[in-house]
């Protein structure tokens with residue numbers, strides 16, 4: 075389902091890291107919750123070093139490190155006659171299976187997850203790109219399937235449900251088209267309650283609108299215009315205005331031009347010290363320097379739903395990107411609910427569980443809805 079010719083920077087980084095240091099076997103016993111972080115034998119030291127090289131705000135040297143890492147690991151090199159090609163590909167499955175011992179499949183652990191949620195209100199948080207839709211070359215064409223839409227609709231009928239995306243809220247709504255959801259766009263900087271009030275929501279959801287970075291709107295528009303102008307000479311470069319952040323997409327740009335494009339972005343950003351540059355999946359993103367992220371958005375939404383300081387809530391957050399890690403960390407620190415990382419590759423993550431791709435996300439959502447229906451029927455029998 076996911077386009078195989080698109081490899082993501084994080085996936086490349088971890089592929090390189092795991093190729094450098096083999097993941098050793100630990101226990102085959104699956105725990106609830108599973109051990110997190112670095113407690114296993116996974117060699118993440120080189121991965122961390124690689125990631126630290128990718129921090130972009132340190133100037134053009136680090137920017138080049140990011141571009142070099144992306145280029146060196148690009149599929150066109152891995153799949154070529156390179157002597158690296160065979161060992162890396164041959165060990166992929168083994169590495170993934172070992173990583174899964176730390177982050178088991180949420181499908182395999184479904185019964186344990188629902189047992190842990192007993193007596194608590196499940197609240198669903200779903201990222202969009204790479205979680206509900208496949209990653210595609212043209213970000214304007216990242217459509218979700220009708221089957222996925224109906225699965226999300228059913229979930230929203232069963233539990234309070236929010237979409238949390240880096241995209242502009244209007245854009246993600248145009249893809250999802252479900253009025254009964256909460257939408258947190260621009261990495262949570264633009265939050266709106268459902269247009270159609272779900273029956274299980276305590277608070278007056280449809281009145282909810284929260285935009286913590288609204289003062290940055292004119293600045294974001296200005297930097298968007300500047301980036302469009304600067305990058306129009308680079309074929310394939312695409313600048314997307316996500317309202318509270320701007321994305322510069324590298325997917326369709328010739329690899330030879332990546333460094334020059336990254337440098338153009340950096341030069342534009344020099345005039346905007348209140349904006350910062352972060353990396354995503356073959357994308358550079360420009361955001362306000364406020365302390366707000368998907369994790370803060372998750373906390374804000376839980377509070378808005380009436381679950382502040384509650385023990386009877388069980389949030390489930392499903393996402394595939396680095397920006398989702400902020401939300402996974404919040405859940406880990408609160409000791410509440412679970413994070414599920416969508417990935418076909420081993421990655422360092424604060425999520426407890428994993429799913430391989432959007433098709434597995436859909437299976438998980440279906441099972442959750444069926445489980446809810448069955449448990450309601452059983453309760454009715456008892457009463």
Ligand SMILES: [Mg+2]
Nearest residue numbers: 201203204395
């Ligand atoms: Mg995503």
